[in-house]
Amino acid sequence: MTVWTDIGNIQKFDVTPNPTTIKHKKTRGGLKTIDKVAVTLIEMAFSAALDEWTLDNLRLALLGQIATDTTGEYMKIGVDVIERQLKFVGDGKFGGRFEVILPRVFINAKDAIAFLADGDNDFGRLPLSGDILADATLNAFGTVRALAGSTGSAPVNSPDELNYYIGTGILYSAPLA
Numbered sequence: 001m002t003v004w005t006d007i008g009n010i011q012k013f014d015v016t017p018n019p020t021t022i023k024h025k026k027t028r029g030g031l032k033t034i035d036k037v038a039v040t041l042i043e044m045a046f047s048a049a050l051d052e053w054t055l056d057n058l059r060l061a062l063l064g065q066i067a068t069d070t071t072g073e074y075m076k077i078g079v080d081v082i083e084r085q086l087k088f089v090g091d092g093k094f095g096g097r098f099e100v101i102l103p104r105v106f107i108n109a110k111d112a113i114a115f116l117a118d119g120d121n122d123f124g125r126l127p128l129s130g131d132i133l134a135d136a137t138l139n140a141f142g143t144v145r146a147l148a149g150s151t152g153s154a155p156v157n158s159p160d161e162l163n164y165y166i167g168t169g170i171l172y173s174a175p176l177a
Helices: 055-061
Strands: 005-026 033-050 065-069 072-076 082-094 097-107 126-132 143-147 166-174
Touching (some): 005 055, 005 082, 005 097, 055 065, 055 082
Antiparallel strands (some): 005 166, 033 126, 082 097, 082 166, 097 126, 097 143
C-alpha cells in the first residue's frame, strides 16, 4: 500500500505526451500522401507549480541533498537524482475532479526558481518538473481517474458547462513502490 505525503496546494499541473513518429509516404500517382504513421517512442513529462515552500519541496526542485555541519542542517543543491511517485488530485471550482497517479517520475527540474516574487500580483510559485517513466507493473506511464465533481459527477457529456474546468489541486508524493 502506498503512503502518500501531501506536498501542498498547486495552481498548475501539466502532463505532456511527446510521441516520436515515422510517417510512411505513398508515392503512387502524382502526389505523395501519408498513409501510415508508426509510433517509435513514447515520452512523457510533467510540470507543476507548488504553493508550498517546504525544505522537501525545495529538495525536489533543486535536486538537493540534506547535509549537516556545526551550524545545523542545510541542503546541497544539484547533487541528487530523485525518483518518486506523484499523485495529483484536482479540486475544481467548476467541472469534474480528476486524480492522476504517476508511479515513476524522474525529477528533472529545469525551470528558474524565483526566491523573490512580485508580491503585488501573486505569491511565489515553486516550479517542479521532470520525466514520467513507464511503469513495468502497470505497463503504462500512469493513470487518470474521474472523481465526483464539485458541481456534478464526472465525467459528464459534452457540451455541458460542468466540463468547464476551473480550480486548483493537491500534489502528493511517495517513495517508489
